[in-house]
Amino acid sequence: MSRQKQPLDLTDVSIPTHVAIIMDGNGRWARKRGLPRQAGHRAGVENLRRVIDACVEFGIKILTIYAFSTENWGRPESEVRGLMRIFRRVLDQELDELHAQGVCLHHLGDLSGVATDLQKKVLHALDLTKDNDRLILNVAFNYGGRAEILHAVQKMLADDISPDELTEELFSSYLFTHGLPDPDLVIRTSGELRVSNFLIWQAAYAEFYGAPEYWPDFGREELYDALKAYNRRERRYGLLSEP
Numbered sequence: 001m002s003r004q005k006q007p008l009d010l011t012d013v014s015i016p017t018h019v020a021i022i023m024d025g026n027g028r029w030a031r032k033r034g035l036p037r038q039a040g041h042r043a044g045v046e047n048l049r050r051v052i053d054a055c056v057e058f059g060i061k062i063l064t065i066y067a068f069s070t071e072n073w074g075r076p077e078s079e080v081r082g083l084m085r086i087f088r089r090v091l092d093q094e095l096d097e098l099h100a101q102g103v104c105l106h107h108l109g110d111l112s113g114v115a116t117d118l119q120k121k122v123l124h125a126l127d128l129t130k131d132n133d134r135l136i137l138n139v140a141f142n143y144g145g146r147a148e149i150l151h152a153v154q155k156m157l158a159d160d161i162s163p164d165e166l167t168e169e170l171f172s173s174y175l176f177t178h179g180l181p182d183p184d185l186v187i188r189t190s191g192e193l194r195v196s197n198f199l200i201w202q203a204a205y206a207e208f209y210g211a212p213e214y215w216p217d218f219g220r221e222e223l224y225d226a227l228k229a230y231n232r233r234e235r236r237y238g239l240l241s242e243p
């Protein structure tokens with residue numbers, strides 16, 4: 001449930017540059033209320049607006065959201081159709097406001113697997129917002145981490161990259177997230193503690209945070225709690241603690 005907006009103390013809270021969220025639990029949120037799953041997805045999209053506003057407020061520069069995975073095509077056709085309907089509607093209704101807010105949209109995933117009219121809407125949104133710099137919003141849509149890695153390897157082979165040229169930096173430059181820093185914090189809502197094929201290369205050293213709330217209930221204060229938890233972590237990258 002969203003609570004009253006209250007001042008949150010950000011002094012001494014170091015803000016991660018890149019936060020990634022696995023927005024999970026829409027279906028269970030709806031079931032708990034005796035509603036159809038689609039109502040949960042609609043509530044999830046409404047919540048996204050709140051979380052984007054909170055990211056801007058907190059000074060997060062990059063937000064990556066997992067909207068639809070390569071595996072999600074395997075859900076019942078009616079649910080997939082409902083989700084595509086929501087994505088179309090969001091692009092129609094929210095784009096101008098996102099643009100006005102200074103959000104720069106990026107897409108992670110394979111657009112060729114998506115209906116042509118939806119592809120066009122996405123390409124238009126990317127083009128419209130490309131020069132914005134307040135918040136980069138990466139939308140992982142028809143995205144899978146393994147598919148992304150295969151896609152990168154295919155492109156490298158097509159470019160005749162030789163084995164001795166290949167470095168981690170070069171490999172990263174072939175991923176959908178090329179040019180962006182790796183996520184510092186990956187949040188998964190709904191209490192599940194799984195990666196589910198999300199950013200499996202990029203999140204190698206991300207801090208992982210599991211939030212108990214279903215995604216439609218994960219708002220500004222819950223994001224603040226995640227940031228506070230992140231601040232209590234010590235990122236060691238395989239090294240030893242500072243003495």
Ligand code: IPE
Nearest residue numbers: 023024025026027028029067
């Ligand atoms: C996340 O919520 C949204 C998508 C995967 C598209 P779910 O639909 O996975 O909700 P649960 O996990 O069934 O509750």
Ligand code: IPE
Nearest residue numbers: 022023024066067068069196
């Ligand atoms: C991950 O959630 C995908 C998205 C949030 C888009 P899922 O609900 O599809 O993942 P699993 O099935 O619980 O692993």
Ligand code: MG
Nearest residue numbers: 024025026027
């Ligand atoms: Mg789920």
